[in-house]
Amino acid sequence: MAPLLEVRDLRVEFPTRRGTLTALDGVSFDIAPGEVLGMVGESGAGKSMTGAAIIGLLEPPGRIAGGEIRLNGKRIDNLPYEQMRRIRGREIGAIFQDPLTTLNPLYTVGRQLVETIQSNLGLDAAEARRRAVHWLEQVGIPAAAQRVDSYPHEFSGGMRQRVVIALALCAEPKLIVADEPTTALDVSIQAQVITLLKGLARDKGTSMMLVTHDMGVIAETADRVAVMYAGRIAEIGPVREVVKHPKHPYTRGLMASIPPLDRRVEKLAQIDGSMPRLSAIPPGCAFNPRCPEVFGRCRVERPVLLEAGGTRAACWLYDPASEKRAPEAMRHG
Amino acid sequence: MLAFVISRILQALPVMAVVALISFAMFAYVGDPVAIMLGQDFTEAQRQALVASLGLDQPFFVQFAKFLWNALHGEFGLSYRLSRPVAELIAERAPATLELAFCAALVSICIGVPMGVYTGLYRNSWLSRLFLTFSLIGVSLPTFLIGILLILVFSVWLGWLPSFGRGDTVQVGWWSTGLLTASGLKALILPSITLGLFQLTLIMRLVRAEMLEVLRTDYIKFARARGLANRVIHFGHALKNTLVPVITVAGLQLGGIIAFAIVTETVFQWPGMGLLFIQSVNSADIPVMAAYLMLIALVFVTINLVVDLLYYAVDPRLRVGGGAARGH
Ligand SMILES: Nc1ncnc2c1ncn2[C@@H]1O[C@H](COP(=O)(O)OP(=O)(O)OP(=O)(O)O)[C@@H](O)[C@H]1O
Ligand code: SF4
Ligand SMILES: [Mg+2]
Numbered sequence: 001m002a003p004l005l006e007v008r009d010l011r012v013e014f015p016t017r018r019g020t021l022t023a024l025d026g027v028s029f030d031i032a033p034g035e036v037l038g039m040v041g042e043s044g045a046g047k048s049m050t051g052a053a054i055i056g057l058l059e060p061p062g063r064i065a066g067g068e069i070r071l072n073g074k075r076i077d078n079l080p081y082e083q084m085r086r087i088r089g090r091e092i093g094a095i096f097q098d099p100l101t102t103l104n105p106l107y108t109v110g111r112q113l114v115e116t117i118q119s120n121l122g123l124d125a126a127e128a129r130r131r132a133v134h135w136l137e138q139v140g141i142p143a144a145a146q147r148v149d150s151y152p153h154e155f156s157g158g159m160r161q162r163v164v165i166a167l168a169l170c171a172e173p174k175l176i177v178a179d180e181p182t183t184a185l186d187v188s189i190q191a192q193v194i195t196l197l198k199g200l201a202r203d204k205g206t207s208m209m210l211v212t213h214d215m216g217v218i219a220e221t222a223d224r225v226a227v228m229y230a231g232r233i234a235e236i237g238p239v240r241e242v243v244k245h246p247k248h249p250y251t252r253g254l255m256a257s258i259p260p261l262d263r264r265v266e267k268l269a270q271i272d273g274s275m276p277r278l279s280a281i282p283p284g285c286a287f288n289p290r291c292p293e294v295f296g297r298c299r300v301e302r303p304v305l306l307e308a309g310g311t312r313a314a315c316w317l318y319d320p321a322s323e324k325r326a327p328e329a330m331r332h333g
Numbered sequence: 334m335l336a337f338v339i340s341r342i343l344q345a346l347p348v349m350a351v352v353a354l355i356s357f358a359m360f361a362y363v364g365d366p367v368a369i370m371l372g373q374d375f376t377e378a379q380r381q382a383l384v385a386s387l388g389l390d391q392p393f394f395v396q397f398a399k400f401l402w403n404a405l406h407g408e409f410g411l412s413y414r415l416s417r418p419v420a421e422l423i424a425e426r427a428p429a430t431l432e433l434a435f436c437a438a439l440v441s442i443c444i445g446v447p448m449g450v451y452t453g454l455y456r457n458s459w460l461s462r463l464f465l466t467f468s469l470i471g472v473s474l475p476t477f478l479i480g481i482l483l484i485l486v487f488s489v490w491l492g493w494l495p496s497f498g499r500g501d502t503v504q505v506g507w508w509s510t511g512l513l514t515a516s517g518l519k520a521l522i523l524p525s526i527t528l529g530l531f532q533l534t535l536i537m538r539l540v541r542a543e544m545l546e547v548l549r550t551d552y553i554k555f556a557r558a559r560g561l562a563n564r565v566i567h568f569g570h571a572l573k574n575t576l577v578p579v580i581t582v583a584g585l586q587l588g589g590i591i592a593f594a595i596v597t598e599t600v601f602q603w604p605g606m607g608l609l610f611i612q613s614v615n616s617a618d619i620p621v622m623a624a625y626l627m628l629i630a631l632v633f634v635t636i637n638l639v640v641d642l643l644y645y646a647v648d649p650r651l652r653v654g655g656g657a658a659r660g661h
Contacts, residue, residue: 055558081563089560096558101551104570105650115569116559151649167559 003030011066021278038222045228047211051177056084090120093168095178099160103152110148120171135166158189230286237311247308295324345634352630356623409624430605437529445533449540471534480527480600497602528597532586543575584640588633
């Protein structure tokens with residue numbers, strides 16, 4: 001099946017007074033129709049930046065400096081603001097992290113739903129309102145017909161995130177970019193909200209890019225997973241392969257650090273050292289100062305994504321031409 | 334809602350009481366009203382009679398209570414200078430000041446808010462820079478200088494607008510209005526601009542700062558992610574969220590406009606309360622000064638109440654939590 005979203009060699013730069021920072025460098029991945037791509041990585045790895053680039057809402061002065069983003073084969077990374085606006089909401093929906101701040105406090109949730117439905121689908125006010133109530137029911141708001149006229153502050157955090165989900169889905173986009181949709185919620189309701197989101201996406205055949213720190217959520221929800229490190233993709237592949245048989249040394253560290261019984265850890269636990277700042281990314285492999293497997297080539301040449309037996313990993317251990325090779329790469333290669 | 338209004342009025346009472354006390358102290362202890370009223374020739378008996386009739390021989394708080402009681406009935410005694418009831422004098426002058434203040438407020442809001450929105454949205458355009466430079470001038474030039482410059486250009490050089498007075502006025506009941514005649518309207522232009530300019534620049538800078546702040550919020554980003562049009566985001570979502578602070582400041586400024594009309598009224602010889610006050614100060618006309626002071630305090634307190642009620646209208650979060658929380 002042709003991918004719904006194709007990201008190719010995406011490069012995002014921030015011009016600053018002390019030179020240009022490269023926040024994303026050579027990021028490439030696809031999302032198929034109906035597929036959920038999980039995205040993990042330490043704080044600052046560039047997950048949110050990738051989402052912002054896809055919906056065309058990078059914060060200035062950040063800008064796409066190279067590569068392509070295609071939706072249904074059509075380039076969307078270089079569209080004028082007004083054309084991109086028509087894609088947002090209707091073709092790509094977004095869910096942000098903190099439901100307490102993503103809703104306008106001065107308008108009722110109904111009004112926010114109605115304006116979204118009307119501006120994206122061009123329905124009349126009565127029909128838009130009918131759909132607004134319908135969507136509130138869909139996301140499990142009790143007594144939706146009455147609650148539609150409530151203000152955001154009259155809902156709990158979990159209920160507000162449900163409203164945000166309704167807002168993201170109400171114009172029936174094909175793709176949802178969900179950036180840590182449950183991180184700000186009470187632990188006891190995180191699972192409910194994820195289940196709801198996953199169920200709705202499946203029912204509507206909506207694809208999703210799901211950013212999260214929660215490997216448990218990834219394991220249950222995602223079809224494939226991408227691991228980001230210092231603005232690059234370290235490894236990408238089917239979720240079971242990446243979780244059970246990680247290939248990239250960084251992913252291995254990540255998975256090994258997850259307690260086996262309770263997999264719902266808040267943050268990815270530590271690997272020795274820390275991710276480099278954008279202004280100090282080392283040459284060659286960005287992970288080389290922390291990598292237990294590092295060898296000569298790693299400090300000179302930047303690895304590209306290589307077939308690594310079930311997943312693709314940006315690591316020289318999987319290049320047949322390297323002087324050092326991963327044991328399983330030997331077997332596969 | 335009603336409880337909120339009542340609690341606000343109760344909070345305002347001590348403020349009014351303090352102002353009344355100051356006015357009274359001025360009335361009773363600044364200068365010697367007896368000496369002023371008696372003039373040169375008097376007998377001790379006449380003096381005693383006047384002291385008794387003014388109640389000056391009574392204890393302090395009896396005098397104060399009487400003063401308050403009279404003030405509540407709009408009785409501030411006779412003007413020393415004009416020998417007419419103070420209330421009558423003020424009622425005569427109030428329409429001129431209120432019309433001027435209203436027009437100045439209108440100018441400052443109708444121009445200041447759009448300029449603030451524009452400079453907030455298009456931070457780096459040359460027009461925004463021009464507006465900001467202009468606002469610096471507006472803030473730093475003293476009011477009387479602006480008034481004189483305007484008179485120089487538009488009255489003296491161009492001869493388009495009158496340099497002083499209210500023009501022709503029409504009597505509507507006891508209210509004399511300049512809003513119904515061409516010359517009255519023309520006469521309002523320069524004083525309104527002079528009086529409103531400072532507030533205009535203040536409102537513009539405030540709206541700009543608030544817009545910049547609101548445009549960075551998550552709900553504006555989310556509104557963009559929902560595919561709403563810029564017009565809706567800027568004027569529906571962003572501007573409305575800047576309103577609470579803008580209402581506060583605009584409200585307080587309106588009080589300020591009325592109070593500081595004194596300078597503008599003097600420059601333009603505008604026959605309002607401010608001019609009356611200045612003339613009263615020159616001749617130590619204490620009753621008029623005391624009454625003016627209390628009136629201005631009343632204006633401030635009333636405006637504060639209206640501002641609080643407007644919060645209610647704008648921000649739904651305040652409607653549940655009672656009136657205690659203000660703003661964010
Ligand atoms: N305005 C900016 N100027 C310069 N650098 C920025 C700016 N905004 C973000 N960055 C940098 O871009 C990088 C990617 O940030 P991003 O928010 O995408 O991280 P993330 O993976 O979403 O992390 P988290 O898990 O904390 O949300 C970070 O290193 C961050 O410091
Ligand atoms: S390329 Fe080298 S440094 Fe980078 S992850 Fe692979 S082995 Fe480690
Ligand atoms: Mg993030």
